[in-house]
Amino acid sequence: xxxxxxxxxxxxxxxxxxxxxxxxxxxxxxxxxxxxxxxxxxxxxxxxxxxxxxxxxxxxxxxxxxxxxxxxxxxxxxxxxxxxxxxxxxxxxxxxxxxxxxxxxxxxxxxxxxxxxxxxxxxxxxxxxx
Numbered sequence: 001x002x003x004x005x006x007x008x009x010x011x012x013x014x015x016x017x018x019x020x021x022x023x024x025x026x027x028x029x030x031x032x033x034x035x036x037x038x039x040x041x042x043x044x045x046x047x048x049x050x051x052x053x054x055x056x057x058x059x060x061x062x063x064x065x066x067x068x069x070x071x072x073x074x075x076x077x078x079x080x081x082x083x084x085x086x087x088x089x090x091x092x093x094x095x096x097x098x099x100x101x102x103x104x105x106x107x108x109x110x111x112x113x114x115x116x117x118x119x120x121x122x123x124x125x126x127x128x129x130x
Contacts, residue, residue: 015041018062020103025060028107029114048114053079054122057087058114070097073110075118080125088125092117 018041026033029046034057036044045059057076063069076089096109 014066017067017103018042021062021067021106024103024107025110028111048118050118050122054126055079056118056121058118060110067099067101067106069099070095073113073117075121077121077125080128088128090121 022036022041022044025044026036029048032046032048034045034047041062043059043061045057048056048058050056055078057078059074059076061072061074063072073092073095074089075092076087078087080088082088092113095113101109
C-alpha cells in the first residue's frame with residue numbers, strides 16, 4: 001500500500017505543479033489564451049502576434065515526466081502555409097530547462113524564449129515565400 005500512496009501523492013503533486021505553471025504562464029503572457037486543459041493540466045495554447053501580418057499559434061504540452069523534462073513547445077504560422085495548405089509548424093528544440101525552477105521562473109523564461117524563437121520562426125517562414 002505505501003507504494004500506491006506514494007504514486008498517488010506524486011501524481012497529485014505533478015498535476016498541481018503543471019496547474020501552477022500554466023496559470024503563471026497565463027499571467028505572464030497576459031492576452032492571447034486560446035485554450036488550456038483544466039482537467040489534467042497537460043497543455044495550453046496562445047495566439048502571439050509579432051507584427052500586423054504575423055500571427056502564430058503557440059502550444060505548450062506537458063509530458064508525464066514534467067517537471068523532470070521540459071514541456072514540448074510547438075509554433076504554427078497562420079499567415080504562411082505548406083504546399084498542401086496546412087499551417088507551417090515546428091517543435092522548438094534545445095529549450096533551456098531546469099526542473100528546480102519555480103512556476104514563476106518557468107513562465108518568465110518561456111516568455112523570453114518565445115520572444116526570440118517566434119521572431120526567428122516568422123523570418124524563416126517569410127523567407128520561404130519571397
